[in-house]
Amino acid sequence: MPPAKVVLLACGSYNPPTNLHFRMFEVARDHLHRLGNHIVVGGVISPVHDKYGKKELVASTHRVKMLQLGLETSNWIHLSDWECNQPGWTRTLEVLRYHQNQINDAMQSSGGESNNKRARQEKNLPWLPNLGTDEVDSVNTPIQVKLLCGGDLLESFGTPGLWRDEDIKCVVGDHGIVVITRAGSDACKFIYESDMLTKYMNNITIVTEWITNDISSTKIRRAFRRGDSVKYLINEAVEQYIRSHGLYSSTAKYESVISKSDSSEIMLSALNSSASIPKMIITEPDHAEPEQRTKKPKTNRRPKKVSPVSNEIEESEPKVKIEIRDNGTIEVISDKETTV
Numbered sequence: 001m002p003p004a005k006v007v008l009l010a011c012g013s014y015n016p017p018t019n020l021h022f023r024m025f026e027v028a029r030d031h032l033h034r035l036g037n038h039i040v041v042g043g044v045i046s047p048v049h050d051k052y053g054k055k056e057l058v059a060s061t062h063r064v065k066m067l068q069l070g071l072e073t074s075n076w077i078h079l080s081d082w083e084c085n086q087p088g089w090t091r092t093l094e095v096l097r098y099h100q101n102q103i104n105d106a107m108q109s110s111g112g113e114s115n116n117k118r119a120r121q122e123k124n125l126p127w128l129p130n131l132g133t134d135e136v137d138s139v140n141t142p143i144q145v146k147l148l149c150g151g152d153l154l155e156s157f158g159t160p161g162l163w164r165d166e167d168i169k170c171v172v173g174d175h176g177i178v179v180i181t182r183a184g185s186d187a188c189k190f191i192y193e194s195d196m197l198t199k200y201m202n203n204i205t206i207v208t209e210w211i212t213n214d215i216s217s218t219k220i221r222r223a224f225r226r227g228d229s230v231k232y233l234i235n236e237a238v239e240q241y242i243r244s245h246g247l248y249s250s251t252a253k254y255e256s257v258i259s260k261s262d263s264s265e266i267m268l269s270a271l272n273s274s275a276s277i278p279k280m281i282i283t284e285p286d287h288a289e290p291e292q293r294t295k296k297p298k299t300n301r302r303p304k305k306v307s308p309v310s311n312e313i314e315e316s317e318p319k320v321k322i323e324i325r326d327n328g329t330i331e332v333i334s335d336k337e338t339t340v
């Protein structure tokens with residue numbers, strides 16, 4: 001079997017981007033190439049929309065600029081600002097599908113895989129500028145966009161009300177996930193405890209990061225606030241940018257475009273909206289029914305703030321409370337079990 005061509009797409013806040021955000025891609029690419037059944041033809045970072053409303057989230061104009069600076073030294077990871085240029089927060093499945101469809105369109109409109117290289121070069125996408133290269137031509141297989149994430153993001157699938165079951169099924173079943181292990185999360189155990197993830201296990205690649213380093217954006221923001229050094233933890237140009245714009249300092253004002261309770265309602269209405277998602281052109285989803293998960297995720301952190309539930313949610317929907325915690329994570333508490 002010829003190796004599958006893969007684009008790794010990582011969603012997140014990048015508030016600010018740390019060395020580990022970029023390193024995730026390197027670790028994942030090495031691993032996939034070593035397995036021998038994938039060729040990674042590109043890496044894409046998609047920063048989340050301002051209306052995601054996470055605590056201390058600075059404007060996407062800053063986060064995009066910091067990512068551009070951090071990526072200057074990479075020749076294969078690129079920024080896609082599509083998500084943050086949308087009118088509101090976009091579910092991750094939609095983000096994956098948009099990028100998959102763009103690639104499929106570009107490949108198809110340039111006459112397929114094996115001919116018309118120049119036409120394909122003209123179709124190069126800003127976040128995938130190597131469509132017309134020999135590397136991409138080397139095998140005649142479609143390009144698959146996979147979600148690249150840390151173990152904590154995988155575990156967020158188990159937060160009641162945060163992800164739609166059918167989204168998880170399509171993210172894992174249609175696209176596939178590459179998960180980098182992270183301190184504090186246990187991806188293998190999480191998959192074992194989920195019937196649905198176990199079912200799609202052949203599309204989940206767990207990559208153990210042996211050179212462990214638990215940098216997080218939260219810790220970097222804390223260091224800035226306290227005036228501590230962040231040298232060797234984030235890119236120097238990114239550090240310079242943060243200092244020159246006075247981001248994350250103890251006096252920094254977070255000009256949130258929306259209030260926290262608005263952000264909860266925006267996420268909820270996006271999750272409950274019946275608006276159809278553009279379908280991928282190549283792969284059709286497997287419509288197997290989600291299976292029941294038997295265990296609620298454990299949490300021992302106390303909520304800081306509770307926002308009212310939007311009235312627009314129907315009676316039959318789970319009652320959901322959104323809480324924004326001290327460390328900036330958004331926690332959604334539902335009165336129903338998740339079906340991951």
Ligand SMILES: Nc1ncnc2c1ncn2[C@@H]1O[C@H](COP(=O)(O)OP(=O)(O)OP(=O)(O)O)[C@@H](O)[C@H]1O
Pocket residue numbers: 010011012013014015020021024148149150151152153180181182183213214215216217218219328329
């Ligand atoms: N140290 C790390 N190891 C593995 N994955 C990481 C690491 N840091 C971030 N990631 C992953 O990068 C993606 C984007 O993460 P995000 O922007 O939320 O960063 P974060 O450091 O977790 O942020 P915060 O501390 O603000 O919650 C997620 O998939 C996350 O799991």
Ligand SMILES: NC(=O)c1ccc[n+]([C@@H]2O[C@H](COP(=O)(O)O)[C@@H](O)[C@H]2O)c1
Pocket residue numbers: 011012013014047048052054090091092093153156162163164167271330
């Ligand atoms: N239902 C969904 O599609 C869903 C839910 C929660 C978070 N997400 C995404 O996961 C990422 C999480 O980022 P943070 O770890 O910074 O919160 C963001 O890109 C966010 O958009 C997607």
